[in-house]
Amino acid sequence: MNFLNVTKRMKISLFEIETKLKNLDYLQLYQFIMAQLESGKLSVIKSAKTNGKKPSLPLAYWINPPEKDMGALIEELRYEIHPRLNNQYYLKNLTLYENDREHVLKLSHFLTNYPHYKKQAVSVNERSYEIWQREKFLQSEGGVKILKNLDLTKADLFVYETAEPIAYYSRTKEEGQSILIIENKDTFFSMRKHLISGAATICGTKFSTLIYGGGKKVSKAFSEFELSVEPYLLHSENNFYYFGDLDYEGLGIYEQLINVVDFKIMPFYSAYQKMLTKATGLKLAKTKRGQKANEGLSFYEGFSNSDVQGIKSMLASGHYIPQEILQIGDY
Numbered sequence: 001m002n003f004l005n006v007t008k009r010m011k012i013s014l015f016e017i018e019t020k021l022k023n024l025d026y027l028q029l030y031q032f033i034m035a036q037l038e039s040g041k042l043s044v045i046k047s048a049k050t051n052g053k054k055p056s057l058p059l060a061y062w063i064n065p066p067e068k069d070m071g072a073l074i075e076e077l078r079y080e081i082h083p084r085l086n087n088q089y090y091l092k093n094l095t096l097y098e099n100d101r102e103h104v105l106k107l108s109h110f111l112t113n114y115p116h117y118k119k120q121a122v123s124v125n126e127r128s129y130e131i132w133q134r135e136k137f138l139q140s141e142g143g144v145k146i147l148k149n150l151d152l153t154k155a156d157l158f159v160y161e162t163a164e165p166i167a168y169y170s171r172t173k174e175e176g177q178s179i180l181i182i183e184n185k186d187t188f189f190s191m192r193k194h195l196i197s198g199a200a201t202i203c204g205t206k207f208s209t210l211i212y213g214g215g216k217k218v219s220k221a222f223s224e225f226e227l228s229v230e231p232y233l234l235h236s237e238n239n240f241y242y243f244g245d246l247d248y249e250g251l252g253i254y255e256q257l258i259n260v261v262d263f264k265i266m267p268f269y270s271a272y273q274k275m276l277t278k279a280t281g282l283k284l285a286k287t288k289r290g291q292k293a294n295e296g297l298s299f300y301e302g303f304s305n306s307d308v309q310g311i312k313s314m315l316a317s318g319h320y321i322p323q324e325i326l327q328i329g330d331y
Helices: 014-020 026-039 071-079 088-092 094-113 115-119 124-132 143-149 185-196 215-222 248-258 269-279 305-316
Strands: 010-013 042-044 060-063 167-170 178-182 209-212 239-243 265-267
Touching (some): 014 026, 014 060, 026 042, 094 143, 185 209
Parallel strands (some): 178 209
Antiparallel strands (some): 167 209
């Protein structure tokens, strides 16, 4: 019966079956349905009522597709994929393997035919394209989940993460200079314009280089700092400062940053103090939603006790001061 040949489970009513088998009398219909139930081609929908006749029949059924022969997939997983790929997860989840099979086989082919990949680490996107011909597959298209299913990590593919290039402006390339890392773009452009105009200092400190941090991205960018900048910015006698918003997020960014570099970074105290002074008497904005309280223990170390208490009190009250409170005339 063609109407029972389906590729996915479907509902069908007794009335629909009767309509399709209109040449059968009721007893023949009953015998047909019983035979299909016994073979598994049909199954009764549990909530279905009966038609009240003798012998009675349920009023609704599932049409079940034929069970797939998974033997070939089992053989493939056991004997044909690369031995480095752990097959246990997919042997227990053959339907998922059927969905992921193309990606698993491409990875197996790569490991089998390109063993030299361990000689040279490449970027995540480059390796992703090399294996799957999709550069974003490892980052955002399910590649990491498939690796996990196979008991692998990205590190096993000899890849490195890439950060956004660090944007910076240097007046000189002298070694032993002072360098200011700035959280937000507007402040970076204003301070750069200030230096380009001929100014020697910012809030009383002489800076030769300004680096745009980019908010939360700064920690990832600085994890690749040595690869992103010219040698003069890596000199051991350079002095690094950080300047961002006075809010929990800004304090958190500073705390994260100092944990990913192997050199000292100090808050730009005089600029923060100028922010506090300029905010005196203003009705401050409420802290942006979603920020978690951050103690900022390292951040507070160089401030006076009164400044520390003032900042903590402001944050505890649910307010903040953006670094954009300062304009080019304040530097």
